[in-house]
Amino acid sequence: MSFGAGPTFVGPGFGAAPCHRHMPLSKQRSLAEDVGLADPEVKGAVIAVDGPAASGKGTVARALASHFNLPHMDTGLLYRAVALNLWRWGGDAGNQFEALRACDDLGFDQADPELRSEPVSKIASMISAYPAVRAALLQRQQDFAGQAGGAVLDGRDIGTVIAPHADVKLFVTASAQVRAERRLKELQERGMSAHYEDVLADIRSRDERDAGREVAPLKQAADALLLDTSTLTLEQAIAEALRLVDKRLARAAP
Ligand code: DC
Numbered sequence: 630m631s632f633g634a635g636p637t638f639v640g641p642g643f644g645a646a647p648c649h650r651h652m653p654l655s656k657q658r659s660l661a662e663d664v665g666l667a668d669p670e671v672k673g674a675v676i677a678v679d680g681p682a683a684s685g686k687g688t689v690a691r692a693l694a695s696h697f698n699l700p701h702m703d704t705g706l707l708y709r710a711v712a713l714n715l716w717r718w719g720g721d722a723g724n725q726f727e728a729l730r731a732c733d734d735l736g737f738d739q740a741d742p743e744l745r746s747e748p749v750s751k752i753a754s755m756i757s758a759y760p761a762v763r764a765a766l767l768q769r770q771q772d773f774a775g776q777a778g779g780a781v782l783d784g785r786d787i788g789t790v791i792a793p794h795a796d797v798k799l800f801v802t803a804s805a806q807v808r809a810e811r812r813l814k815e816l817q818e819r820g821m822s823a824h825y826e827d828v829l830a831d832i833r834s835r836d837e838r839d840a841g842r843e844v845a846p847l848k849q850a851a852d853a854l855l856l857d858t859s860t861l862t863l864e865q866a867i868a869e870a871l872r873l874v875d876k877r878l879a880r881a882a883p
Pocket residue numbers: 682704705706708709750753754755757758783784785786787835839
């Protein structure tokens with residue numbers, strides 16, 4: 630199995646089914662056994678997963694949500710939805726006020742393939758640098774993180790801004806080269822032609838924009854656990870994430 634975009638799930642309050650339905654129980658059990666976990670029920674835990682594009686953070690977050698039976702929010706989708714709104718009505722991504730207008734009535738179909746298209750990815754990266762756009766999306770994410778039963782959120786600023794008091798924070802990363810290879814494979818699997826050098830350049834410029842912006846830049850929270858997936862398979866990355874989270878939760882238990 631390789632890293633990939635895969636289906637994205639979001640939990641209650643975000644208009645989607647609980648994510649635990651999407652990973653077969655047999656798979657959850659074998660992963661749990663692999664990493665020596667006994668009890669996959671974690672009530673009320675908030676798990677923050679941050680990292681750069683194509684690091685595998687979405688895959689890891691979905692697997693954690695599935696394993697611990699927690700609702701999941703892919704916060705990048707919110708920025709992508711704003712970008713798609715803006716793109717559809719021909720708004721200017723270089724104008725913060727137009728981007729802010731695109732935050733109104735943010736209903737969207739998370740299965741819409743255009744949400745993950747290249748132009749929308751680029752616009753999402755641009756408009757996510759605007760403080761007004763980030764402020765407009767803040768409450769929705771904090772409400773999701775604050776729900777009583779706990780939650781898993783993935784993005785760029787979950788551990789630093791959205792849920793600074795999360796029970797566990799993971800920062801998932803991989804080298805730019807490995808991420809570019811994964812993204813290239815993903816594009817090819819979708820029947821799109823792309824060149825490695827272009828994909829790598831795109832990953833690097835997105836990293837620069839995400840990490841270089843003034844408000845809520847992409848960065849590892851001081852108390853986040855680092856998970857470098859550069860040399861890991863998907864299964865290994867998930868197993869390592871489960872192990873790290875379990876260890877941190879066990880340490881925090883009374
Ligand atoms: O994770 P993603 O690639 O789907 O995110 C799309 C864009 O949204 C990305 O360029 C960075 C931005 N983003 C952000 O600024 N903060 C988040 N919490 C999530 C995504």
